[in-house]
Amino acid sequence: MGIFAFSAPDPCNAFITRIPEAEYGDGKLAGVSIAVKDNISTKGIQTTCGSKILEGYVPPYDAHVVELLRAEGAAILGKTNMDEFGMGTTTENSAYGPTLNPADRERVPGGSSGGSAAAVASGMVRMALGTDTGGSIRCPAAFCGIVGMKPTYGRVSRYGLVAYANSLEQIGPMAANVPDISLLMGVLTCHDPRDSTSIIAPYTHTPDPDIHGLKVGVPEEYFGKGVDPRVASTVWEGISLLERLGAEIITCRMPSMDYALAAYYVTCMSEASSNLARFDGVRYGPPADPKKQWHESFQERRRDGFGKEVRRRVMLGTFALSSGYYGKYYAKAQSARRNVAADFSRLFSEVDVLAGPTMPTIAFRLGEKSDPLSMYLSDILTVPANLAGVPAISVPCGKVDGMPVGLQIMGRWCADERVIDVAYAFEEGVSA
Amino acid sequence: MSSVSGSPAFQAVEGDEEVIIGLEVHCQLDTKTKLFCGCSTDYRDDGPNTHVCPICLGLPGSLPAVNRKAVEFALKVAKALNCRVLEESEFSRKNYFYPDLNKGFQISQYDKPLAVEGWLRIEGDDGEKTVRITRVHMEEDPGRLVHKGGADRPKYTLVDYNRAGIPLIEMVTEPDIRSPKEARRFLNKLRATLEYLGVFDSEKEGSLRVDANISIQPRGWFEAHGKGMEGRGRTEVKNISSYKGVEKALTFEITRQKNLIRRGQRLETATRHFVETRGVTTASRSKEMEQDYRYFPEPDLVPLRVSDWCERIVLPELPDARQNRFMDEYGCSYNHARTLTGDLRVAEFYEKVAAVDPRIAATWVADTLLGELNYRDMNIAKVSPSHFIELLQMLKEDVITDKSAVEVLRVILDQLAEGCQCEAPSSCVARLNLAKTADDGLDAVIEEVMREHPQAVEDFHNGRKEALNFLVGQVMRKTRGRVDPGDVNRRLREILPPGGT
Ligand SMILES: [Zn+2]
Numbered sequence: 001m002g003i004f005a006f007s008a009p010d011p012c013n014a015f016i017t018r019i020p021e022a023e024y025g026d027g028k029l030a031g032v033s034i035a036v037k038d039n040i041s042t043k044g045i046q047t048t049c050g051s052k053i054l055e056g057y058v059p060p061y062d063a064h065v066v067e068l069l070r071a072e073g074a075a076i077l078g079k080t081n082m083d084e085f086g087m088g089t090t091t092e093n094s095a096y097g098p099t100l101n102p103a104d105r106e107r108v109p110g111g112s113s114g115g116s117a118a119a120v121a122s123g124m125v126r127m128a129l130g131t132d133t134g135g136s137i138r139c140p141a142a143f144c145g146i147v148g149m150k151p152t153y154g155r156v157s158r159y160g161l162v163a164y165a166n167s168l169e170q171i172g173p174m175a176a177n178v179p180d181i182s183l184l185m186g187v188l189t190c191h192d193p194r195d196s197t198s199i200i201a202p203y204t205h206t207p208d209p210d211i212h213g214l215k216v217g218v219p220e221e222y223f224g225k226g227v228d229p230r231v232a233s234t235v236w237e238g239i240s241l242l243e244r245l246g247a248e249i250i251t252c253r254m255p256s257m258d259y260a261l262a263a264y265y266v267t268c269m270s271e272a273s274s275n276l277a278r279f280d281g282v283r284y285g286p287p288a289d290p291k292k293q294w295h296e297s298f299q300e301r302r303r304d305g306f307g308k309e310v311r312r313r314v315m316l317g318t319f320a321l322s323s324g325y326y327g328k329y330y331a332k333a334q335s336a337r338r339n340v341a342a343d344f345s346r347l348f349s350e351v352d353v354l355a356g357p358t359m360p361t362i363a364f365r366l367g368e369k370s371d372p373l374s375m376y377l378s379d380i381l382t383v384p385a386n387l388a389g390v391p392a393i394s395v396p397c398g399k400v401d402g403m404p405v406g407l408q409i410m411g412r413w414c415a416d417e418r419v420i421d422v423a424y425a426f427e428e429g430v431s432a
Numbered sequence: 433m434s435s436v437s438g439s440p441a442f443q444a445v446e447g448d449e450e451v452i453i454g455l456e457v458h459c460q461l462d463t464k465t466k467l468f469c470g471c472s473t474d475y476r477d478d479g480p481n482t483h484v485c486p487i488c489l490g491l492p493g494s495l496p497a498v499n500r501k502a503v504e505f506a507l508k509v510a511k512a513l514n515c516r517v518l519e520e521s522e523f524s525r526k527n528y529f530y531p532d533l534n535k536g537f538q539i540s541q542y543d544k545p546l547a548v549e550g551w552l553r554i555e556g557d558d559g560e561k562t563v564r565i566t567r568v569h570m571e572e573d574p575g576r577l578v579h580k581g582g583a584d585r586p587k588y589t590l591v592d593y594n595r596a597g598i599p600l601i602e603m604v605t606e607p608d609i610r611s612p613k614e615a616r617r618f619l620n621k622l623r624a625t626l627e628y629l630g631v632f633d634s635e636k637e638g639s640l641r642v643d644a645n646i647s648i649q650p651r652g653w654f655e656a657h658g659k660g661m662e663g664r665g666r667t668e669v670k671n672i673s674s675y676k677g678v679e680k681a682l683t684f685e686i687t688r689q690k691n692l693i694r695r696g697q698r699l700e701t702a703t704r705h706f707v708e709t710r711g712v713t714t715a716s717r718s719k720e721m722e723q724d725y726r727y728f729p730e731p732d733l734v735p736l737r738v739s740d741w742c743e744r745i746v747l748p749e750l751p752d753a754r755q756n757r758f759m760d761e762y763g764c765s766y767n768h769a770r771t772l773t774g775d776l777r778v779a780e781f782y783e784k785v786a787a788v789d790p791r792i793a794a795t796w797v798a799d800t801l802l803g804e805l806n807y808r809d810m811n812i813a814k815v816s817p818s819h820f821i822e823l824l825q826m827l828k829e830d831v832i833t834d835k836s837a838v839e840v841l842r843v844i845l846d847q848l849a850e851g852c853q854c855e856a857p858s859s860c861v862a863r864l865n866l867a868k869t870a871d872d873g874l875d876a877v878i879e880e881v882m883r884e885h886p887q888a889v890e891d892f893h894n895g896r897k898e899a900l901n902f903l904v905g906q907v908m909r910k911t912r913g914r915v916d917p918g919d920v921n922r923r924l925r926e927i928l929p930p931g932g933t
Contacts, residue, residue, distance in 0.1 A: 039493075040493070041491075041492065041493040047492070047493075049492070057492070059486075059491065059492070059493065060486065061486050061491070063493060159493070160494070161493055162492040162493045163493070167731035194495055194497055195732075196495070196496070196497055196498070196734050197731075271728075271731055273726075274525050274527050274536070274537050277527060277529065277535065277537055278490050278534065278535045280529055280536060283534070290588060294529075294531060321728055322724050323724050326726075326727075330728055
């Protein structure tokens with residue numbers, strides 16, 4: 001029990017809201033400093049999702065994961081910056097200014113959990129919670145040189161996570177090392193009946209670095225077009241370390257990668273267009289103009305309250321769901337999604353885990369990805385795990401141009417333990 | 433086979449038309465808690481926004497979790513309506529913007545409803561008929577808007593989310609109904625069925641809402657073509673919230689459509705609103721019709737697989753079964769049995785009082801009591817069965833006449849209607865001196881009448897039978913109906929000297 005005085009400077013703009021004196025209790029996380037991404041509801045603490053439309057919104061309840069953190073004694077030091085509602089790969093799309101990469105402040109930290117990654121990487125906090133819809137934990141972990149994990153869909157309750165794309169996203173741990181990820185997984189994976197997609201599978205594992213005989217699949221597509229050759233060779237070196245540690249490396253193919261990105265974007269934009277409909281000026285943000293007609297006033301509130309990228313995705317999602325187009329887009333995306341899942345289960349009948357780069361490049365320079373399409377393309381290596389709902393982790397794996405590179409390990413559905421073991425073995429192997 | 437308008441195979445007879453009606457009925461399921469959260473549904477006497485939580489307010493981050501009881505209630509309805517429960521059904525989001533809609537979408541069911549292809553037997557205009565049920569699905573009620581500062585041009589509008597998340601069941605019929613009266617009968621039967629199931633309380637304000645589709649077609653056209661004639665588009669009348677309202681709205685719509693047809697105008701498919709206070713339907717802005725709800729499966733809920741569960745559900749006795757039992761067990765006539773079982777409260781009331789004498793009870797509940805209640809717009813729940821038993825007992829034991837019993841009943845109901853404590857029938861009889869006059873007393877009155885009307889006695893003696901009726905009337909007047917006219921007649925014949933010839 002105690003108070004955590006939080007006065008560390010924040011040169012990278014990692015936080016939207018800070019708690020200068022955070023209370024903490026007893027438990028597995030007693031006194032551990034933790035930052036929470038700003039799309040996770042915290043009772044009594046402003047939760048903006050990086051959006052102007054939620055400025056000043058203070059939830060009257062804690063997300064399930066926040067309840068769990070508090071119950072285990074964690075000191076919650078604040079709410080971290082993010083791309084508005086999670087829509088972005090750089091944390092530049094925030095109404096509260098961009099977050100900078102602690103490894104090079106001219107560069108982005110990745111996104112959308114860029115604030116959480118920067119807070120951990122700069123040593124402001126020991127751990128952080130991020131959320132991962134299409135790579136939003138793993139991308140910033142890779143760009144900032146920390147560990148970030150997207151658990152199996154359903155293993156961590158989403159109750160209290162402000163939805164962006166419900167069927168894809170998971171809350172997950174971010175930390176400087178794998179044992180801390182494991183510790184946090186043990187706290188977060190508690191079944192919650194309030195989330196109908198929550199599964200009963202508590203994580204009680206202790207990481208085991210022995211990977212003798214482990215079969216590691218390496219999909220060719222993860223080293224294909226668009227992947228920076230320097231990143232590719234750095235990751236290959238990492239994979240050969242796994243081989244030296246006793247794993248068997250098997251190259252394989254994942255043909256569904258061709259349409260994974262399209263399936264991902266259609267799905268997340270469609271769901272987002274519906275999720276964000278509740279922000280109409282009636283309940284959140286500055287009130288709608290009462291002198292105007294309802295239709296005018298709510299349109300005005302949404303036009304002024306949302307940033308450009310959010311408006312773009314809401315409009316595209318609305319289009320994809322509209323009558324006459326539903327079959328062409330949303331329904332097609334769902335069948336593509338099933339193909340991705342089928343690809344994974346076929347591969348996992350032959351190998352134990354899949355490995356490849358987390359991101360095709362190192363962190364972008366600020367403002368470099370001004371064209372939305374090129375930003376979307378950079379998610380290609382992370383979205384398959386979300387589409388299939390399988391666990392995936394990013395661990396630091398060397399540097400290119402002085403910037404961190406991430407090795408991504410993906411596992412079977414609900415085999416988060418195995419994924420953590422491999423990451424742990426790698427981490428131990430690198431430092432040995 | 434059938435072609436659209438102008439099919440030579442079809443010959444419409446001028447002026448011979450029929451009304452085609454289909455209904456969409458929304459009822460609130462009478463669960464203790466809301467459909468997706470633990471908030472109480474008992475909000476009607478409480479202040480606005482007092483029965484709310486993050487889930488039914490749709491706060492960011494909250495998630496729905498399905499209320500098992502609501503699903504069980506819906507399954508009971510599906511089973512009672514003889515529906516097929518789908519192996520897998522799912523919730524979908526119906527997206528539209530409205531201030532009473534907390535999330536910007538309503539969680540409903542779309543292409544995989546809970547159940548399909550059912551039917552309900554009703555008493556139609558030409559005897560018993562079957563109305564087919566297209567589908568039964570579940571959805572959440574939105575909040576409620578309260579307009580302040582004048583009904584016509586409100587200054588501002590407040591939103592109350594107490595109602596948001598109340599479980600609704602929507603039942604859609606095929607266009608099998610042929611008149612406003614049939615529509616009313618269908619609703620009555622549906623209400624009775626739901627109440628017998630214990631899943632619905634029709635007394636609760638706002639618990640029922642009906643949308644009615646109606647068109648007028650040349651007789652036989654609809655059956656032959658499976659759809660309406662070109663230029664005879666249907667009207668969807670929305671916003672009907674009472675049983676009587678449905679009949680009124682449809683009757684109005686028929687007159688309106690017939691007038692347009694008579695003037696040779698085409699009828700386009702349109703949405704209209706029923707204005708209950710004025711009994712008319714008014715045109716809606718056309719925008720509402722063009723609404724694209726962008727349905728898609730609700731990603732926060734897993735599909736429902738409840739067809740096995742439905743098979744295990746045992747239904748209570750339903751109106752038709754109870755009607756048959758009333759005929760067998762109590763010897764009720766068909767009409768009495770139908771009336772008595774048409775409303776759960778009436779059926780239960782009857783069973784409480786039937787022991788006195790099932791036949792007397794049937795007549796007195798079905799004919800007299802219901803008529804008097806209807807006249808006062810009163811609910812049978814207000815009437816104490818023990819008082820009614822007392823009344824029936826006095827009738828059976830011949831303590832009072834039918835006429836006096838009606839008088840007692842009226843006095844008691846008037847007292848109840850005014851919200852007073854009503855008196856017991858026996859004390860009412862005593863207070864009003866309504867007990868049948870003993871025979872001695874009757875003789876005295878008869879003698880008095882004979883003394884006062886010697887001419888009538890004389891006439892009777894001379895064979896004028898109508899003189900007897902006159903004397904009976906005089907006796908009845910003097911006793912203020914406390915005696916049985918038959919008794920008076922008999923006694924007079926005994927006392928009077930035999931008639932002439
Ligand atoms: Zn609630």
